[in-house]
Amino acid sequence: MQLIYEQSVPGRRGVKLPASDVPAAPALPTPLLRKEAAGLAEVSELDLVRHFTNLSRRNFSVDTNFYPLGSCTMKYNAKVLENSAALFATFHPMTALLPGGVDFCQGTLGMLHDLGLLLAEITGMDEVTTQPLAGAHGEMTGIMLIAAYHAAKGNRAKKKYVVVPDSSHGTNPASAAIAGYEIITVPTAPYGDMDLELFKKAMTDEVAAVMMTCPNTLGLFNPHIKEISDIAHSHDALMYYDGANLNAIMGKVKPGDVGFDVIHVNLHKTFGTPHGGGGPGSGPVGVKKALIPFLPQPRIVKDAAGILQLETTNPGTIGRTANFFGNFGVMAKAYAYIIMLGGKGLIRVSEQAVLNANYIKERLKPYYDLPYDMTCMHECVFSASKQLAHGVHAIDIAKFLIDRGYHPPTVYFPMIVKEAIMIEPTETESKATMDAFIEVMIEAAKTAESNPQALLDAPLTMPISRLDETKAAREQNVCCAW
Amino acid sequence: MSMYFTKEHEWVKVEGNLGTVGISDHAAHELGDITFVELPKIGAVVKQFGVLGSIESVKAASDIFAPLSGNVVKVNDALELAPEAVNESAEGAGWMAQIEIANESELKNLMNQEQYNDYLKTL
Structure with a gap:
């Protein structure tokens, strides 16, 4: 092509304009003119x-094919949600910031304020800022809030470390490092979660925060989570919840109830808005009361008369983290999603997501090694170690799936599982779709034994066949060629 | 000259007060095709098991940990243009840095070749 x-x-030309029959306007000043054509x-x-x-x-998207990309929650995005964002499209994003402007946008501010309340209810937090523009931006905001909390107590220099499990999303230690913390990584125990004894050893009064994903990237809910947060709090370390896997627990557990102090939510994952090129994302951050004084400004607050106002004068704030209150269109869609499903609907979302993941896990278990063999939450992690005996790696199975019309699952993550294949079907897929996928995965496992070369050669049906990923990573020459 | 290993699969060859550091053949094989090695700066002070640099492959990015405390006195610049040297010869031409050893007694926290081979069998 x-x-x-x-x-x-x-x-x-696409359109040829007729010759002008009105006098030409004076030419623009020379400094404003292009030096060469566009x-x-x-x-x-x-x-x-x-x-x-x-x-x-x-294009390959969730609108065209099954997309079981673990840790990404690639659920179907209901088209009706696009309408909710379109309702606001004509509204100027600067309005609220003009003198007296808030009087003209009680509706838009109200949507943001109410979305914050809904997310606070779902996560068990006291207040939510909608400013962060994506998950990692939410992490950065959350860690800055934690740093501000410790600084206000005079402990900024003393609190040097952030503890993360080795199964965490790579963005967790990256966000903490960017905020100036040193990282302590705690290994995973054979039961699939952060090793409790090693965690206890890692905890000192110099730890500022513990960042966790729960359920974690093995799709397992940590049974010791309350004990972990109690230990963290005994050292005045705050608990950070990475909300990437929130889709598994809505209406079942509120992170705030088990001791988390700060959370980011990925609206583009859990709350049904597009992502992965269709984005942008949105990563609202919720906090417990003790951290409210540090929230980004302007903060939307209700005055005594019930009118929404913008608070801009709080001296403790970490400052503004995004323009225009964040990615507003994404929030409009997420708000509509929550209202549309309601509390009972969101509970069913999580129940169905967990049921679907367990269905795939049980059906593929005879064919693929399952290193942590227990009931999973919204995703399950296999290892291609059985196939490796025939010279077939996880990547070869991924390429084979492309030929069969499936987006491959996440491979080689989490890093603690050798040849990892991480499958997250989400709640929006039917049993028929999952059965068809399972059959292809079984076919891949059988082909690995009978004809491994067929997997090594895949994909064969795409415009281009197997790419040289090593060359692409080593020679990053991405200049425009025209 | 003897070679010592960490549980994180780094090796160090000790010659006098200098320790040459790299990742083990096992680690290079597990990582797959290596695409980038971030080396420490000459003069950097590292502590035992602290971060020395990082390494990226088509599969993953990982930290490289210092097997011993000390000053970095030399780095293998060739890896910047040819990271594949680590895949070809992880325990030879794919070395990463040379450290002036601060505390030789730290060697007791490392494994010798035989112990490391036994350790690999447990993984």
């Missing part, structure tokens, strides 16, 4: 339509 630039023919492709309207329509047909 040619690039649009390769289709360019000098002088070709370098756009010159194509007809039909060339353009065909080009982008054909490109879009090569």
Whole structure:
């Protein structure tokens, strides 16, 4: 397929304007003029339509195929939610920031405020800021809030460490390191969660926070979570909840109830808004009371008369973390999602997501090694170690799935599982869809034994076959070629 | 000259007060094709089991830990252009840094070749 630039023919136009029959406007001042042409492709309207329509047909998305990418919660995004965002499209994002502007946007501020209340209820937090623009941005905001909390107590220098389990999302230690903390990593015990005894040894009064994903990246809920948070609190370390896996526990456990002090929520995962190129994301952060004084500003608060106002004068704030109150359109969709499903609906979301993951786990267990063999939450982690005996790696199974029309599951993560294959079906998939996927996974396992080369050669049905991933990573030459 | 190993699969070859550091053949094999090695700066002071650098492969990114405390006196710049040397010869040409050993008694926290081979069997 040619690039649009390769289709360019000098002088070709989609629209040809008639000659002007009014006097020309004075030319713009020279410093404002381009020094050279913009370098756009010159194509007809039909060339353009065909080009982008054909490109879009090569797109792989949850709208076209099953997408069981573990730790990503690639659930179907209901189209009705797009309408909710469109309702706000004509509203200028600066309005609330103009003098007297809040009077004109009680509705939009109200949506943000109410979304914060709903997320606070779901997560067991006291207040939520909707500013962070994605999960990792939420982590950064959360860690800055924790740093501000310790600084206010005069402990900024003393609190040097952030503790993470070795199964954590890589963004957790990265966010803490960027915020200036040293990382202590605690290994996973044979029962699939952070080793409690090693955790106890790691905990001192110099620890600022413990960052956890619960359920963790093995899809397992930590049975010691309350004990862990009690130990952390005994050292005045705060508990940070990475909300990436919130889809497993809505209405079942509130992170705030088991001792978490700060949480980020990925609206684009749990609350049904697009992500993975279709984004943007949104990573609201919830906190317990003790951290409210440090929340980003402007903060949306209700005055005595019930009117929403913007608080901008709090001296303790970590400051503004995003423009325009965050990714508003994403929040409008997430708000509509929560209202549409209601409390009972959200509970069913989690129940169905967990049931689906366990169904896949049980059916594939005879064919793939399951290193942590227990009831999982929203995702299950296999190892391709049985297939490795025939020279087949997780990546080869992933490539084979592409040929069969499936987005591969997450592979090689979490890193504590050798040749990991991490499957998260989500609640939006039917049993028929999962059965078809399971059959293909079984076919892959059988092919690994009977004809391993077939897996090593995959994919064969794509516009291009197996890519040289090593070369792509070693020679990062991504300059435009035209 | 003897070679010592960490549980995190780094090796150190000790010659006088200098220790040459790299990752083990086992680690290089497990990581798969290595695409990038982040080396420490010459003059950096590292502590035993503290972060010395990092390594990326097509599968994963991992920290490299210092087997011994000391000053970094030399680094293998060639790895910046040719990280594949680690895959080809992890315990030879794929060395990463040389450390001026601060405290030789730290060697007792490391495994010798035989102990490391036994350790690999338990993984």
